[in-house]
Amino acid sequence: MKPRCFKCEKVICPNTEKYSDEDAWRMPLDAVLFSGGGSYGSRIYDTLMDGIGVDIVVCDDCLKKARGTWLMREVVRDRDSRAARVKRDGYRPLSDPARVVEGG
Numbered sequence: 001m002k003p004r005c006f007k008c009e010k011v012i013c014p015n016t017e018k019y020s021d022e023d024a025w026r027m028p029l030d031a032v033l034f035s036g037g038g039s040y041g042s043r044i045y046d047t048l049m050d051g052i053g054v055d056i057v058v059c060d061d062c063l064k065k066a067r068g069t070w071l072m073r074e075v076v077r078d079r080d081s082r083a084a085r086v087k088r089d090g091y092r093p094l095s096d097p098a099r100v101v102e103g104g
Contacts, residue, residue, distance in 0.1 A: 037054075
């Protein structure tokens with residue numbers, strides 16, 4: 001079964017014809033896959049408790065419409081500064097540092 005956009009429910013295809021519908025979940029065309037294991041505050045998804053996570057696909061059209069609104073924010077993953085911090089401080093942070101892109 002092909003995934004559908006979480007917001008508009010448009011059918012999402014895999015990024016090439018040779019892939020199966022299941023591959024559309026891993027490599028969506030004109031869409032972004034968001035995978036999560038839940039978080040401390042979720043009462044629905046918590047992979048630490050039951051091993052069940054969630055995959056959501058959002059099409060590029062819906063992401064474009066949401067840009068600059070309260071529905072999303074864009075972040076830049078700064079891998080260079082993370083590597084410098086690890087080298088300097090001698091530890092590996094749990095997650096990548098991110099900064100919010102102004103206006104997004």
